[in-house]
Amino acid sequence: xxxxxNDLLSVQEARILVExxxxxxxxxxxxxxxxxxxxxGQMAKAVSGQARDLxxxxxxxxxxxxxxxxxxxxxxxxxxxxxxxxxMKVVGIIAEDKENKTLDIGVxxxxxxxxxxxxxxxxTTIYKALIAIKSGNAIVFSPHPKAKKTIAKVxxxxxxxxxxxxxPSGALGxxxxxxxxxxxxxxxxxxxxLILITGVPKMVRAAYTSGKPTIYGGPxxxxxxxxxxxxxxxxxxxxxxxxTFDNGIVSASEQSIVAEDxxxxxxxxxxxxxGAYFMSTLESEQLSKYFFRRDGxxxxxxxxxxATELARRIGLCVPEGTKVLISEQKYVSxxxxxxxxxxxxxxxxxxxxxxxxxxxxCIELLVNEGRGHTLVIHSQNEHVxxxxxxxxxxxxxxxxxxxxxxxxxxxxxxxxxxxxxCGAAGGGFTSDNVTPMNLINIRKVGYGVRQLEDxxxxxxxxxxxxxxRTRCSSxxxxxxxxxxxxxxxxxxxxxxxxxxxx
Numbered sequence: 001x002x003x004x005x006n007d008l009l010s011v012q013e014a015r016i017l018v019e020x021x022x023x024x025x026x027x028x029x030x031x032x033x034x035x036x037x038x039x040x041g042q043m044a045k046a047v048s049g050q051a052r053d054l055x056x057x058x059x060x061x062x063x064x065x066x067x068x069x070x071x072x073x074x075x076x077x078x079x080x081x082x083x084x085x086x087x088m089k090v091v092g093i094i095a096e097d098k099e100n101k102t103l104d105i106g107v108x109x110x111x112x113x114x115x116x117x118x119x120x121x122x123x124t125t126i127y128k129a130l131i132a133i134k135s136g137n138a139i140v141f142s143p144h145p146k147a148k149k150t151i152a153k154v155x156x157x158x159x160x161x162x163x164x165x166x167x168p169s170g171a172l173g174x175x176x177x178x179x180x181x182x183x184x185x186x187x188x189x190x191x192x193x194l195i196l197i198t199g200v201p202k203m204v205r206a207a208y209t210s211g212k213p214t215i216y217g218g219p220x221x222x223x224x225x226x227x228x229x230x231x232x233x234x235x236x237x238x239x240x241x242x243x244t245f246d247n248g249i250v251s252a253s254e255q256s257i258v259a260e261d262x263x264x265x266x267x268x269x270x271x272x273x274x275g276a277y278f279m280s281t282l283e284s285e286q287l288s289k290y291f292f293r294r295d296g297x298x299x300x301x302x303x304x305x306x307a308t309e310l311a312r313r314i315g316l317c318v319p320e321g322t323k324v325l326i327s328e329q330k331y332v333s334x335x336x337x338x339x340x341x342x343x344x345x346x347x348x349x350x351x352x353x354x355x356x357x358x359x360x361x362c363i364e365l366l367v368n369e370g371r372g373h374t375l376v377i378h379s380q381n382e383h384v385x386x387x388x389x390x391x392x393x394x395x396x397x398x399x400x401x402x403x404x405x406x407x408x409x410x411x412x413x414x415x416x417x418x419x420x421x422c423g424a425a426g427g428g429f430t431s432d433n434v435t436p437m438n439l440i441n442i443r444k445v446g447y448g449v450r451q452l453e454d455x456x457x458x459x460x461x462x463x464x465x466x467x468x469r470t471r472c473s474s475x476x477x478x479x480x481x482x483x484x485x486x487x488x489x490x491x492x493x494x495x496x497x498x499x500x501x502x
Contacts, residue, residue, distance in 0.1 A: 010182025013175060017140045018189040020170030021111045025138035027168040029108055033091050039165045040134050044082035046161035047126050047154065051075050054122045058150045062118050064304030064343075069246035070122065073418075076408070077123035081130060081416045090436045091136045101447035106440045108136035109213075110193035113186045117199030119249040119303065119343060120418060121147035124198050125154045127418040129172060133162065135436035137193075141174040142183040144200065146300075152176070187212060194439065198419045199251065201297075215434055217419040218426045220251035221341045221370025222403055223362045225388070226259045226267055227355050227379035234400070235378035236270035239347075242402030244275075244323045247304040248345040252374045252396070252407025252420060255341055256329075256348035256365055258358045264351045275323030277307070278349070279316075284327035286314040287346070288337040303343040310344060332364040340369045355384050359391065366393050372426025376403040395423045395431035409433055 028036075047054070055070035095104035112132050116124040121144060132139035143151035155174045162172055175182050183203060187195050187210040195207045198217040207214045226235050242253050259267045268278065279287065290302050290313060302310060307325050311318045318325075329348045332339045338348040352358040362375060376398040377388050389397045396414065398406040409416040415433040423431030430438055 006177060007179045007181040010175065010177040010179035011185040013177050014182045014185035015189065017170075017173045017175065018111055018113075018186060018191050021138035021140050021173060022191040024168035024171035025108065025110055025136075028133075028136050028138060028171050031091075031136060033089060035166065036091065036134055036136055037086060039162050039167050040085060040130055041082060042161045042165040043130060043133065043158050044078045044126075047157050048075060048078040050157060051078065051122075054150065054154060057153065058122050058147065061150050062121065062147050062304070064119055065246035065249050066304075070120075073120060073123035073246070074126065076410055076416065077126040077418060078130075080410070081127060084416050085130060085134050085436065088134070088436060090134055090440060094442070101449055103445035105443035105445060106135070106437075107443050109439055109441060110137060111189075111191055112137050112139040112439060113189075113192050113195050113212075114139055114141045115183070115195075115197045115200045115203055115207075116141065116144060116147075116151060118144040118146035119199055120246075121150050122154050124418040125151050126158070127416075128196055128198075129155070129158050131434070131436045132196075132439060133167065133172065135439040137439050138171040139173075140186060142186055143174055143178065145178055148178055184210075196419060196434070196439075213429065215419065215421060215430060215438060216426075216428050217251065217434070218373060218422045218428070219341045219370055220253065220373040220407075220420075221255045221339075221365060221368065222252060222374040222376060222394075222407075223256045223258050223350075223365045224254040224376045224378065224403060225355075225358050225362055226257065226263065227358070227377065227381060227384050228260045228263050229380040229384075230263075230378040231380070231400075232263060232266055232270055232378075236267060236274055238378070238400075238402045240271065240274040240276060240324055242404040242406075243347060244307075244345050245402070245404045247306055248404075249304045249343045250404040250408070251341070253404035254347065254376060255370070256338070256350060257326075258350045258352060258361050258365075260355060260358060261351050261353045268349075271324075271326065275321055276326050276347075277311075277318045277322045277324070278326045278328065283314070283316055284338070286316075287311075287325065287327075290314070291337040291340075291342055298341075298343060305344050307345045310346065332361070332368050334368060339365060355381075355387075359388060362388075362392060370394075370426075372422030372424070372428070372431065373420065374398065374403060374407045376401065376406065393425045395421060395426070396433075407433075 051074035052071050055067040055074050058070050059067040091106040094106040114128045159172050184206050187207055195212050195214040204216055224239050239254050293299050307322050324345045326347045326349050327338050329338050350361050352361050371393050372395050374396040375392050375394045378400055379385050396407055401411045405411040415435045417433035419434040421430040421432045421434055422428050
């Protein structure tokens with residue numbers, strides 16, 4: 001009996017997928033924006049019609065989160081995103097300055113390789129496919145093994161709708177024979193132009209090693225600071241709603257609360273009123289053992305589980321209606337599980353004496369993990385808000401809004417995105433909510449507006465003005481006479497003599 005080598009099959013399939021995508025993209029690159037928009041519109045319409053079924057399928061296959069919240073994300077990634085995309089000019093002439101005689105031409109990067117996560121498999125796959133086709137790129141997916149059936153279903157719907165609307169065959173595809181070697185082959189292929197990863201940390205090193213430009217939506221560890229001027233009732237309600245959305249698996253969601261000492265008791269009471277349970281030191285210790293595996297990676301058994309399910313696992317009896325488990329903490333460190341991202345409805349709670357100390361605590365948390373991602377502040381003090389915005393090592397500062405929904409652009413006017421760039425601080429090259437504009441190159445066109453003789457006149461050395469003085473550039477000292485020149489030379493010589501003595 002012949003043994004089939006799954007790795008080799010996956011690698012061969014990867015090569016074929018990228019080669020087909022390359023040829024399809026050559027055709028796609030000739031499409032005007034209007035034709036691309038028609039295809040994207042049909043893709044969004046087709047998948048939106050099955051958003052509910054896909055949400056339920058996702059929850060059933062992965063065991064993560066709540067299908068009701070996944071439905072919201074699926075509609076957000078199709079209908080809501082499409083409304084933002086439909087009027088964008090991404091390819092062809094995208095900007096023209098008639099006065100200065102310049103043009104910007106949007107040019108697709110080519111073939112994009114995409115890795116969607118198991119936590120948001122449907123919404124992220126829809127989002128990546130729409131922004132890629134909108135910008136004239138071919139895109140090949142490597143589905144997450146924990147959500148391969150769901151992602152395959154989403155892509156089958158998208159591919160059918162797109163090709164019926166004129167998308168060249170091969171411009172949208174996915175790896176059916178899943179293996180790490182196949183995914184690496186996709187990323188390393190000479191015709192792959194860009195890699196787009198969301199929430200698959202194990203593959204990030206391989207992506208960077210490929211030498212290809214990589215956009216990575218890294219881990220979030222966003223603190224929520226409640227400043228003394230905040231509307232405490234609204235702030236706590238927003239945080240609880242955000243942290244429980246899809247049972248806490250959105251990377252932009254709050255991981256900790258930092259409150260000023262003067263309002264800490266009121267914050268605690270409001271959190272409890274909204275369904276928070278404050279654990280004892282012993283209970284916190286017991287639960288923390290479940291967060292991470294020995295290699296430091298997150299334990300999938302706690303991902304997207306409800307607060308009551310987490311409590312049950314450690315034999316903790318919590319009040320009916322408990323939504324979030326909270327652990328009071330004082331210190332931040334790499335070895336403290338409560339200082340890291342946890343993809344479940346658990347929060348750390350810190351108290352600081354004033355906003356300046358709170359500012360430092362937030363920086364500690366972000367440097368520990370989540371550098372470059374997201375921070376939320378609840379405050380009515382514009383000065384404090386601006387100070388936080390100026391000094392935090394994050395790409396998104398959210399103000400008076402639920403972080404999980406504000407970060408992706410649902411409750412803010414940030415671009416609707418399921419891949420949130422972390423910038424140089426997070427090891428990436430963009431800090432944007434990733435848009436189709438991140439998937440193109442911009443070709444600059446400049447018309448001649450000056451002649452060579454004009455330049456000679458500008459830079460002519462020793463040109464004498466009507467006053468009889470030599471023209472000097474604004475950053476050079478003006479030498480108005482021979483005596484001035486002698487004085488300057490004497491100063492230079494004295495400086496040299498003093499330097500020799502030292």
